[in-house]
Amino acid sequence: MVSREPAPPIDALYDHRRLDLVRLALFLVDDLATAEDVVQDAFAALLRRHGPRLDGVAEPATYLRTCVVNGSRSVLRRRRTVRAHVPERPVPVPPAEESVVLREEHRAVLAALRRLTQRQREVLVLRYWSDLSEAEIADTLGLSPGTVKSTASRALAALRRHLEVPR
Template sequence: MTGLPVVRGGTGRRGTRPAPEPPDGPPHAPPGGGVGDARRPDIDDLYHHSRLDLVRLALFLVDDVPTAEDVVQDAFAALLRRHGPELDAVDAPEAYLRTSVVNAARSVLRRRRTVRAHVPERPGHGPSADEYVLLREEHRTVLHALRRLTRRQREVLVLRYWSGLTEIQIADTLGLSPGTVKSTASRALTALRRHLEVSP
């Protein structure tokens, strides 16, 4: 397994839909302007540069597009409320947002478990239309297999193979030791391969 599948596109929280990214298009330009621009990126730059990647990260954690978008929107809103638009007091805003998204995703999953313990899931529930637009069949297969991992295993794999973080960065994001990250990733990959082999 060389990496989790790339999910492209997305819908805005207010119902707007950004234009899909070309499959082989250039990567996002770094926030802060062109070459030689030393201006520190503000929250607008960060939103433009990072929002879609964070929505894709959240989608692998919470399984559905509207919730993923809400998680990311709330993370940006909390960052703005706490630090203002200039972000002068934040050393690593993107790392801050990733941690916020992971923590918010955990809260979503905890609430879902509580609700499902009292209200059975409706029969016939399936992916939303937006999810079918964003995810090809092989992507949905991987997402289905990820759902069968433990929360920590899923977080470590998504951060490693989707977000491309190092073991140290994952440890900082999740509050774990690098050794725990490494061992969790190894067990998670073994479990994921097993689930993919038996997927229909």
């Protein structure tokens, strides 16, 4: 019958294996502070689960090594997630007087657009708001490309007249 030696207490295991585990984690995560955190988390999990005498753990060094590898994988997964998230850029806030002027200009343009025929409005909105080509507008509205082109030309001329913009 083979007698198995009892597992060393967790503090002895910590003194004996910590540096090797930190090196392993450092190789995996490429950051010393994070590697040390991973190893600390592995020892904390071992202590929580099995107590300071490590009752019921056949191979505590193997258990810790597995915990360090899994913890490193989790760190790398979180890093990928963080890097994949692109934060929104702050929108620059225009000066207060600019918003008043723009609102007036927008109101004038919207009023001029309302004075156009429905087809002219549709063509201009699809061209300048939706950024569609003449062919795409023609397909969308069921018109020929020539009709789209002439309608856009007449609509722009009408907008200039309504807004009194010199050519």
